[in-house]
Amino acid sequence: MASIKHRLVIPLANTVLLFLTLNHKYSFAAGAADGQTFIYSGFSGTGIIVDGLASVEPNGLLQLTNGTVQLKGHAFHPTPLQFHKPTTGIANASVSSFSASFVFAIRSIAPAVSAHGLTFFVSPTNNLTSAFSNQFLGLFSKKNNGNATNHIFAVELDTVQSNDMLDMNDNHVGIDVNGLISIKAAAAGYYDDRNGSFSNLTLSSFNAMQAWVDYNGKSKLITVTLAPVGMARPRKPLLKTTYDLSKVIEDKSYVGFSSSTGILDSHHYVLGWSFGMDQPAPVIDVSKLPKLPRLGPEPQSKLLVIVLPIASGVFVFAAVATAVLLRRRQLQYAELREDWEVEFGPHRFSYKDLFKATEGFKDKHLLGIGGFGRVYKGVLKKSKSPVAVKKVSHESRQGMREFIAEVVSMGRLRHKNVVQLLGYCRRKGELLLVYDHMPNGSLDKYLHYNNSPAPNGSRPISGTNRMASLTLDWVQRFRIIKGVASGLLYLHEDWEQVVIHRDIKASNVLLDAEMNGRLGDFGLARLYDHGTDPQTTHVVGTMGYIAPELARMGRASTLTDVFAFGVFLLEVTCGRRPIEQKEGVDQDSPILLVDWVLQHWRDGSLANMVDQRLMGGYDVDEACLSLKLGLLCSHQLPCGRPSMRQVMQYLDGNAPFPEGTLEQIMVNRPGSEPSVASSPPPSTSFGTISVDLSGGR
Structure with missing residues (x-):
């Protein structure tokens, strides 16, 4: 009996040992031994x-x-x-x-x-x-x-x-x-x-x-x-x-x-x-180990390897002839491409797609003409998405790589009050920037052109002018002001890098289908890391919006954007241009809107500067806050201006407006009458896109 029991126990022990060994081996291969x-x-x-x-x-x-x-x-x-x-x-x-x-x-x-x-x-x-x-x-x-x-x-x-x-x-x-x-x-x-x-x-x-x-x-x-x-x-x-x-x-x-x-x-x-x-x-x-996925097409059969060269030889002449014919068509869509642009591939549009989207950049699709180029409306064939295509000239290749890198970086901006920059395209002597299309055009059309009759009493010929015949009410204006401020705060503080826009003005604020204001046109913008000092050597922007320190030293910063935003505040609230002719003043001596508003504040008649086309239909407290905040933001000294986060707190009512700071503006702008501007008219801009691309970024 003992011999039989011994013969049964040994195989059973060996079986258990084998099971434990296999189980240990499987556990080790799967990811855990001890x-x-x-x-x-x-x-x-x-x-x-x-x-x-x-x-x-x-x-x-x-x-x-x-x-x-x-x-x-x-x-x-x-x-x-x-x-x-x-x-x-x-x-x-x-x-x-x-x-x-x-x-x-x-x-x-x-x-x-x-x-x-x-x-x-x-x-x-x-x-x-x-x-x-x-x-x-x-x-x-x-x-x-x-x-x-x-x-x-x-x-x-x-x-x-x-x-x-x-x-x-x-x-x-x-x-x-x-x-x-x-x-x-x-x-x-x-x-x-x-x-x-x-x-x-x-x-x-x-x-x-x-x-x-x-x-x-x-x-x-x-x-x-x-x-x-x-x-x-x-x-x-x-x-x-x-x-x-x-x-x-x-x-x-x-x-x-x-x-x-x-x-x-x-x-x-x-x-x-x-x-x-x-x-x-x-x-x-x-x-x-598992295999990596295959790169390229499946391997070809030996028969195909033999037949393919023969077939290629038969058709080579036809291919050459076809290439000659197609070359003429390709010249129409010729682009300028360099090796370094491969890293920006997903953000580059083909000129052919943009040409077809705008029907050859026909005048009937022209949305506007600015100091840096023309803007056309287009519809991309594949996605059916409406876009705005801005064509600007560039002759110098110096700085182009850095500029395109910044364009691609700004394509990652995501904010409801910032126009989406989708990408770019280059041709010889020409750069095209592609944006989301804003159906209601730019804000300045509503502020400045709605009282201008068509020539000889004729009707307006463009959709933009037709929409511009409407006057924005105060609720819409104040919502646009807060929207632009929110977008600017995002650019200055809330994105991964600091973005200085450098050309904030009413014509660069676009209105979407719900009449919300979106800050657009980043052709002059520049980026730098948080906590670093931007080095700007060229003065760019539009007269009337340029901060004094920028004009003197060429140093753009977030506070020069704040200065331009302050002028923008006055422009929207007053319905007047930053540099304008006042009744009874010599036609050759325009005055600054900032000084004009400041004079009314001194006289206690600030509400008289609110756009008369509103016919009294506005919130007096909001309008006066907008005017005073515009004066504060356009302080002559950068240290006297608030940050955009403070601006948002004032606009949202989360912080009281610092009334006493306006006294500093009076000290820095002495005199009892508005200053007469010796600068060019408001349509004049410093610099061009070619100047900026030559090293000012």
């Missing part, structure tokens, strides 16, 4: 956490981004890991040694061209929703980049050179602590074990590569190694630096990947990943 060490040979069914654009493809490939522009994606190991040595149990305990290895690939619209790269990181949280989706590699925001409270360690594989991040080039690997200014960086590549020579690697080549990241908890040594996939790990690392991560990485932290796409179509993939705590990361068997 909670601190894992390996992913593909990501299907692993429970990996993804957000944003990130997803796991059916074949197990982890896709961080899918080509959608200006969005981000993250992937995290499902559970946090314990990085501090459990024996210490005290704050700032020593971080354990750890090792990570992963296989990745970056695909872009062309080899070596990419919108952004990706990062491997260690983070105390798996909630990175506050990170910017169009920069900072989806890991940080402008607000927290570089903050010690982030407690984030990362290795960046970056394909864009950002000067503000002190990047060495547009194809580098960097070690980051709490921000994207790397403590150590090197051009992407590896050292050959045979002769020690360095070989470059192009991160965005769409070729799979393997990276190793190691941290020695005792020596505090961080190393990063890179190599083509399938190659043995090089003995010499690409990057090596000493840094104590004990005060950076928190005890319980997540490990994962992040990426963002910027303005170009790009895809970021992770094929496999392993991690080890206090031991080397498990070796990844690259033969078991």
